[in-house]
Amino acid sequence: MRLRILIFFTLFFCKSILFSQTTIPNPTKNDFSETLNILASDSMEGRKPNTRGGNLTASYISSKMHSYKLKEYNNFEYCFQIFEIRQHTVKKTALEIKRKNYRTISLSPEKDFEVTPTENSIQKKQAEVVFASYGLSLPKEDYDDYKNVDIKNKIVVVLKGFPNDKDSTSATYKKFKNIFPEENDLEETKLKTAINKGAIALLIVEKENFKPENKENEVFHSLENSKSEAIPVFRISKKTAESLFSKTDIPLKNNLASTLSQKVKINFSIELKHDMLDAANVLGMIPGKDTTKTIIVGAHYDHLGIKNDSIYHGADDNASGTSGMLALAKNWSESKIKPQYNILFAAWTAEEMGLLGSEYFAQNLNLKNQKILLCINMDMISRSAPEDKAHRILSIGTQKETEYLKKIASESNAKLQNPFTLDLWETNGHSGSDYASFTAKGIPILTFFSGFHEDYHTPRDIASKVDLDKMQDVLFIVNNSLLKFIENQKN
Structure with a gap:
């Protein structure tokens, strides 16, 4: 009798281990490479919302979800959650530099500056x-660049980047990189700081080779999110700045804050046109045993579209995350195993416009009837930063209060034959990707990112440059973390 009981519990235990580790196959390159190539192809035209390419992409993702037999979330037809976006595009803008005893210099939006x-x-x-x-x-x-500097009702001029950002081996670089793991966070922090201190405009001095993209001077808001407290952001190259301001006005060759003399003033004006656009998140679900609780696996599928006749393919940003999400959806669906909770596979739109798709979804959640246990976000998971020579660094972001998620991710990474060097960072106070729409609602998140590269937001971010092996290993961690999270919830 004892032997039978021992055998029973041994088999039960083995079955449990098998379920948690092997019943949902980890995605392989065959599961996502073709999808990534299609999403980053010329025919998708850069996947900008409310364009031919953006609409074609949404339809393609919807067709994939239906082929995997995912269920429509909240009865959204064809898996589309459609919403409206306000678009504000610059019709005409002017920027003039006035220095005492010097002639006024008018800058050209075609050659010298761009404005958000x-x-x-x-x-x-x-x-x-x-x-x-x-x-x-x-x-x-x-650290305070604003010490003894009053910018109230003035235009503040700042340098791009952070101190020592050209020396990735320095302690200063590592310190600031740890604070700002995502470039978007750094820019957002500069803008918020300028607004809070009373500036009426922000002028960022970019690199020497900066070229304005004046055809795309636009800003977007969802109907439910108006950012009326914003100020305009102008961008000029370092070379242009050096020709406009004296070295005593702007010490471009050092890091010391310095107030400009009151001899320098700027005139500016912006005339806008306003349009309404339709956009769509694409959502497909595997219903769980407990339908009151949901785990989200998401990635944004939009990119920058076509600029100046060049297609911004966005292979890494973010065809990688979207194809990875679809590969996970495929494997989970084909396993025929009913998960403990709903798993919602989400392709967000308008992330590049300000996280508008995920934000719209989060704002319209009925948290009284539906508890979101976790949101997994994948944004750029197939390339490496220049300093990552071995291509084995992976950033995983969690909230400060969810140490258990760091542990789950670390344990999943340790199962790899060649584990990553993990950059485990806290997302509190950051808003660089769609995870921020959920942290604002108090929802736990795991966000995956493999590093900024020199092709980021350029037409050079193409499918042939992605690292399929790295992406496969990232998806291994995502899948195993998801399984482990569900297992922990049951316990």
């Missing part, structure tokens, strides 16, 4: 200019 506007037109304004080094105020790090 607010949602409202701005008639001609004149304001004094203040230089604030890199435009960062970080009291906890004992």
Whole structure:
């Protein structure tokens, strides 16, 4: 009798281990490479929302979800969650530099600068200019570019990047890179700081080779999210800045904050046109045993579209995450195993416009009737940063209060034959990708990112440059983390 009981529990235990580790196959290159190539192809035209390419992409993802027999979420027809976006595009803009005893210099939006506007037109304004080094105020790090600098009702000029950002081996670089693992976070922090300190506009001095893309000077908002507190952001090259300002006005060759003399003023104006666009998230679900609880596996499928007759293919950003999400959906569906909870596979749109797709979804969640246990986000999972020579660094972001998710991800990574060097960072206060739409709602997240590269947001981000082996290993961690999370929830 004892022997029978021992055999029974041994078989039960083995079955449990088998379920948690092998019943849902980890995606292989065959599961996602073809999809990635299609998403990043010329025919998808850069996948910008409300364009031919963007609509074609949404239809393609919908067809894949239906072929995997995913269920429509909330009865959205063809898996589409459709919403409206406000588009504000620059019709006409002007930027003039005025220095005492010098002639006024008018900059050209075609050659010298570009502007990210607010949602409202701005008639001609004149304001004094203040230089604030890199435009960062970080009291906890004992670093403040705004110390003794008053920018209220002025235009603040800041340098792109952060101190020592050209030396990836320096302690300063590592310190700031740890604070700002995503470039979008760095820019967002500079903008928010300038707004909070009362600036009326932000002027960012970019690199020497910066070229304005004046055809795409636009800003977007969902109908449910108006960012009326924003200020316009102008961008000029370092070379242009050096020709406009004296070295005493802007010490471009050092990191010291310095106020400009009141001799320098800027005039600017922005005239906008306004349009309404339709956009669609694509959502497919595997119903769980407990239908009141849901885990989201998501990635944004949009990119930048066509600019100046060049297609921005966005193979890494974010055909990689989207094809990875679809590969996971395929394997989970084909396993025929009913998960413990609903698993919602989500392709977000309009991330590049300001996380609008995921934000719309999160704002319309009925959290009283549906509990979201976890949101997994994959954004750029197939390339490596230049300093990652071995292509074995992976960033995984979680909230400070969810240490157990770091442990799950680390244990999953350890199962790889060649584990990654993990950059485990805390997303608190950051908003660089769609995970931020869910952290704002108090929903636990795991966000995966494999590194910024020199082709980021350029037409050179093409399918032939992705690292399929790295992506396969990232998806191994995602899948195993998902399985482990479900197992822990049951226990």
